[in-house]
Amino acid sequence: MNQKPWNKIAVLGATSDMAIAFCHFVAKHGISLILIARNKEKLEKIAKDINIRYNVSVETVLFDVxxxxxxxxxxxxxxxxxVFISFVGYLGNQSKAQSDPKEVDKIVKINYQMPAIITELLLEKIKQSTSxxxxxxxxxxxxxDRGRQSNxxxxxxxxxYSAYLSGLRNRLFKEKIHVLTVKPGFVYTSMTQxxxxxPLLTAQPEEVAKDIYKAMLKQKDVLYTKWFWKYIMLIIKYLPEFLFKRLSL
Ligand SMILES: NC(=O)c1ccc[n+]([C@@H]2O[C@H](COP(=O)([O-])OP(=O)(O)OC[C@H]3O[C@@H](n4cnc5c(N)ncnc54)[C@H](OP(=O)(O)O)[C@@H]3O)[C@@H](O)[C@H]2O)c1
Incomplete structure (x- = not known):
């Protein structure tokens, strides 16, 4: 019988469409979950569904980032x-942010500051694991990977956030705690509805979930999903600035 690679995974932003697909995928492998999100009703519905379908323990923690x-x-x-995994994110409103400091604050807080702070604080719980x-x-x-005028x-x-994860990976290497940075391209979720x-470039949340799980098993450092985004971003990253600044991206 296959031994499961992890016993307990904590998921921040557990009501995200990508997170729901990921939680179903790992619960199918018998892994218990701690689901963290701000919407009580949605969170409890997701937890109950996973518990009934896969008979794994699912705890819920209410938290507004x-x-x-x-x-x-x-x-x-x-x-x-x-394992601690963070799906929390906020696309925000680019044009609003250009004149509203509160919108900038919200974008930075949800996408970078709070996931980083929570990760640091949860490290003690990960260090206690015997996995x-x-x-x-x-x-x-x-x-x-590169700033564009649209967002x-x-x-x-x-x-x-990517730079933070890179530094953390470097810091925790000697302690044998692995850090995986996931860089999705387009994904059909409520964020992008x-x-x-x-369509050719856009993934379903279930595809992303499977890619993340496989990358976790392989202990990859950085995952682009779908895979071809690695090459698309390679081109975008290395386009010379004198050309890049002329594009409407
Ligand atoms: N969809 C894409 O094309 C795409 C591409 C690249 C990267 N991503 C990233 O993938 C991750 C998952 O996003 P998704 O596409 O699955 O979108 P999503 O369904 O909109 O998920 C966003 C998650 O962030 C949570 N969140 C937002 N503000 C919060 C707050 N103040 N407190 C607590 N939770 C909060 C949402 O909670 P509620 O359910 O309560 O709103 C939801 O769980 C995000 O980090 C996103 O930036 C998405």
Missing amino acids: EKDDPTILVKKISEPID NKRMIVGISSVAG YFYGSAKAA DLNLP
């Missing part, structure tokens, strides 16, 4: 966790 105190969140998690595959997974974005506030917050996404 914008308003609540992260030190209280950590106190609510009593047991060691093998030989202790891990932190952060969902960043290809948008963080550079969101992109720069994700760039900060109003956008006209190109």
Whole structure:
């Protein structure tokens, strides 16, 4: 019989469409979950559904990334966790952010500042785990690879988050705690429901969930999903600035 790689995974932003697909995928493998999100009704519905379908333990913790105190969140998690994964994110309104400091604050807080702070505080729970595959997974974005006029506030917050995860990976290497940075391209979720996404380039949340799980098993450092985004971003990253600044991206 296959031994499961992890016993308990804590998921921040558990009501995200990508997170729901991921939670179903891991619960199918018999892994217990701690689901953290701000919407009580949605959270309990997701938890109940997963518990009934896969017969795994699913705890819920209510937490609003914008308003609540992260030190209280950590106190609510009593047991060691093998993996912490953050899906929390906010696309924001680029044109509003250009004249409204509060919108900038919200974009930075949800996409970078709070996921980083919570990760640091939860580290003690990960260090207590006896798993030989202790891990932190952060969902960043290809948008963080190069700033574009259409969403550079969101992109720069994700760039900060990617840089944070890179530094953390470097710091925790010797302690055998792995850090995986996930950079999705376009994905059909509630975040992108109003956008006209190109079908050939856009993934379903279930595809992303499977890619993340496989990358976790392989202990990859950085995952682009779908896979071809690695090459698209390679071109975008290395386009010379004198050309890039002329494009309407
Ligand atoms: N969809 C894409 O094309 C795409 C591409 C690249 C990267 N990403 C990233 O992928 C991750 C998952 O996003 P998604 O596409 O699955 O979108 P989503 O369904 O909109 O998920 C966003 C998650 O963030 C949570 N959140 C937002 N503000 C919060 C707050 N103040 N307190 C607590 N939770 C808050 C949402 O909670 P509620 O359910 O309560 O709103 C939801 O769980 C995000 O980090 C996103 O930036 C998405």
